[in-house]
Amino acid sequence: MTAHALETTHLNKMFGALKATTDVSFRLEKGARHALIGPNGAGKTTFINLLTGVLPPSSGDILLNGESIASVRREGRVRRGMVRTFQINQLFSGLSVIESLALVISERRGRGWNWFRPAAALADIDREISVLLRDFGLDAVFDQPCSALPYGKQRLLEIALAIACRPQVLLLDEPAAGVPEADRKEVMARIAALPSDVSILLIEHDMDLVFNFANRISVLVAGALFAEGSVEQISRDQRVKEVYLGGAGHD
Template sequence: MTPALETQMLVKRFGGLIVTNEVSLSVRPGARHALIGPNGAGKTTLINLLTGALTPSGGRILLSGEDITATTPFERVRRGIARTFQINQLFNDLTPLESVMLAVGERLGHGNRLFRPLAADRAVSEEAAALLERFRLADVMCLPTRDLPYGKQRLLEIALAIALEPKVLLLDEPAAGVPEEDRHEVLAIVRALPADVTVLLIEHDMDLVFSFADRISVLAAGRLFAEGTVEEISGDPEVKAIYLGDAA
């Protein structure tokens, strides 16, 4: 089976510092794949390479078998990669409904309709409202995004990514900074993501990782240190020593 997402000997150097060191990672279609590792392991750098925010110093990136190493971030979105960020990247002056309508409208090719408000497009507004309902945001969809609780903002960012109908979704610590009383909503939404979307999750919350992932890759010092099932990784003494610790 052709991997949904693959890296081959991927390298990223910043001067003399090697941050991504010959990483070869394969994510199967429909996978729930987690990427874990200690701080400074190179996880976010790897995500930035996958999305085109950074240019590799060596190696290749393939999406469904097609080499996308030289493509722009915009082209990668068009081809089916979407991401969320460790720190929210949202339209604070817009409402959730307006934000998701922009994402849906862009996906449908309505972004060039300069003289027709998106609100006049019933199909766009209905799809956006249904998506917000699914992401437990219906009760706040008409509030300014800046006024939403942080947990709701995290849900909105995931909803915006799903509105693009990606083949591969990269989630960069979706539960980071979310208050404990709101985490259950974020965790429930992450676990309920569409089965046909391949998900690569970066996360420090081991409860989320172990309840979500069907495969785990461990980065350490920019290298792929270990890979396996939840049972294999949680029981690996070397992984525990560098990252998981006694809490595992």
């Protein structure tokens, strides 16, 4: 049997007497474009923190390509192929775009800060950087410091840095949050063009983006899986409309 890209089995998280995640059994298929939605306080952030190792589960298991990673540290999960982006950008503010990409690629290749060498010795890294700059529309700003980029470009750079890690599973935490309307289409278009062998879990509150991107949706309510299905099934589910789609608040 082929392993799922990512799977949780009976995942629980307790904070004292508070149960933040309740018996969540979830599957992300290989190559999926899957969205996770839910109202305020649904537990989406806790769930993602459990997946990425920020928080340890109280019970249950997390499987990446069929292997348990519940006890693996955050950096170990990245090395095994799970990478995330954040609601608030996590960039190297003191570095330029090209330096940031070079650093991440060099770390992945085990070269660390040795990328400060003549370009001729780094032709393979140069080629990879060129592809990422092109694919994410960053060619014109390659030499600018990350902190000086327009916010839409910062979002694109963060995703480019995630892809530079060569993920098998990519967790995108509200990638269009805070991005001006004029740039949102580009951000989502670049995400839609990501390699098909990268399995993507999108956490998002903008339902137009969700419906345009995902081929499957999971709904989390009060820390538990409330509904799951295709875009059409979720969009027609009256229970989902009552607790989320028709609600006033999202997180």
